[in-house]
Amino acid sequence: MAKSSNNVFFFLLLLLHILVLALCCCFSSAAGASSQYSTDFIRASCAATRYPSLCVRSLACYAAAVRRSPRELARFALAVSADRARSAAARVAGLPAVPPRSRSGPVRDCLENMADSVDRLRDAAAELARTGRSGSPAFAWHMSNVRTWCSAALTDETTCLDGVAQATGGKxxxxxxxxxxxxxxxxAVAQVTSNALALLNRVAPQQ
Structure with a gap:
């Protein structure tokens, strides 16, 4: 009798173990499918940008957080642009290829442009957070402000490039x-900012 009870106990334990493994596999497969689904969404969204490969590379790691939301994808794109603009400005300031005598004039102006770009991208991200409920009367107005800030940041970066390209004479x-x-x-910063602007243009009132 005791032996029979032990057999039943071990059988139930084995059945429970198999059930737990099956559930784990199901959850793992679902998570993997969801992540792939979000990655496919990012790839499809980035196809509308000017630099799609760069767009996918810079945003793929946020797939789980994006949740197939155009607004969330645009939010992460703005964050990536601001972070890269800040890092690029620091690298430009310390480039050994730029002699000390040239760290004024076009380079100084470029660094100021990059600082402005960071501020405007942050303003854009903050404004995006204020868009509120999709479809609300103020949604379109806030989104217009977001696009304006992002476009201004891209203009700053382009101005920097133009100024440096023209630094061919004088002190x-x-x-x-x-x-x-x-x-x-x-x-590199201008390209991710261009992509962010393109993704912002895909955010519709209902999103």
Whole structure:
């Protein structure tokens, strides 16, 4: 009798173990499918940007948090742009290719443009957080402000690129290597900002 009870106990324990493993596998598969679903959403959204491959690379790690929401995707895109603008400004300020005599004039102006760009991207992100309920009367107005701030940030970055490209003479002259180094840093920021603006343009009132 005791032996029979033990057999039943071990059988139930084995059945419970199998059930737990099955549930774990189901949850794991569901999580994986959900993550892939969100990644596919990011890839499809990025197809509408000017630099789709860069868009996917910079935002794929946020797939789980995006939850297939165009507004959330745009929010992360703004955060990526602001972070990269801040990092690029720090790298430009310390580039060994830029001689000390050239850290005024176009380079100084460029750094000021980049600082303005960071501020405007932060303003855009803050305004996006204030859009409130989708479909509300103020939604379109807030979204217009968000796009304006993001567009202004892109203008700052483009102004920086233009100023550095024209620094070919005078005391603030930059040699080709220095111009290329600054351009590489700022262009990378301008590209992610351009992508962020394109993603913002995909946010509809009901989203």
């Amino acid at each position: 603030a002259k930059l040699d080709p290597a220095a111009r290329a180094a600054v351009r590489r840093e700022v262009l």
